[in-house]
Amino acid sequence: SGRNSERVWQTDGHSVELGQNDTEPIILEGKCLVVCDSTPSSEPAGNALGMSVRSGSGRVAFSASRQTNHEPTDMSNRTMIIYFDNILVNVGTHFDQESSVFLAPRRGVYSFNFHVVKAYNRQTIQVSLMVNGWPMISAFAGDQDVTREAATNAGLVIMEKGDKAYLRLERGNLMGGWKYSTFSGFLVFPL
Structure with a gap:
């Protein structure tokens, strides 16, 4: 032949x-x-x-925290995105510190968890993990008699390449207490 x-x-x-x-x-x-x-x-x-x-294509992980008790900014009040100013881990550099948005580098199953602290009593907060503008999982902290309480949750999400994930404050105010707040995620496995 x-x-x-x-x-x-x-x-x-x-x-x-x-x-x-x-x-x-x-x-x-x-x-x-x-x-x-x-x-x-x-x-x-x-x-x-x-x-x-x-x-290294399978190595995707980030973890960020609020280093200081920031008061609300014009940006956070407009977008209601919760911003994180201290990156602890950013393997693959897919978490953008300036926008506090994670950009999925490939299609796969991703694990996310967050812990957002409210600082003042008589206030209720609701936090959602957003993927491309849609809430995937949410958490609630609303005890009126507790000074510091956390809205916390974790879950697995299937993301496509280029999908964006971030935390949005759905209810409540961005006031103090954020020093103990964290947002983390990693690629469990590609699809």
Whole structure:
């Protein structure tokens, strides 16, 4: 046939020609043979099957906190996004400190958790984890007799590449107490 090929003999005496550069699985008597790429790209060592794997693509994690008890700003009052000024972890740099928005680098299952503290009694707050503007999970803190109380929750979310996740204050005021507030997330596994 003019191309490099390999002949594989089946148990019934018939043969099948395998092209060197074929990457489609080949069915022999109902069983699938996986044909690996014979010219793997220049990836890190340890890639025995020649599959394309980007180095560190599965390492996505962030954790941020409020370092100071910021009073409300014009920006936070307009967007109601809860801003975090202290990055503890930002593997992959997908959490933007300025906007406090996480940008999903790839489709996958992501885990998020948050802990937002209210500082003054007689105030109720509701916090939502937003993905592309839609609330996915929410938390509530509304005990009228407690000076400091936290709205806290955690959950798994399927995100597409480019999806944005952030915390929004749905109810209440951004006043004090934020020194103990945190927002964290990581890629559990890609899809």
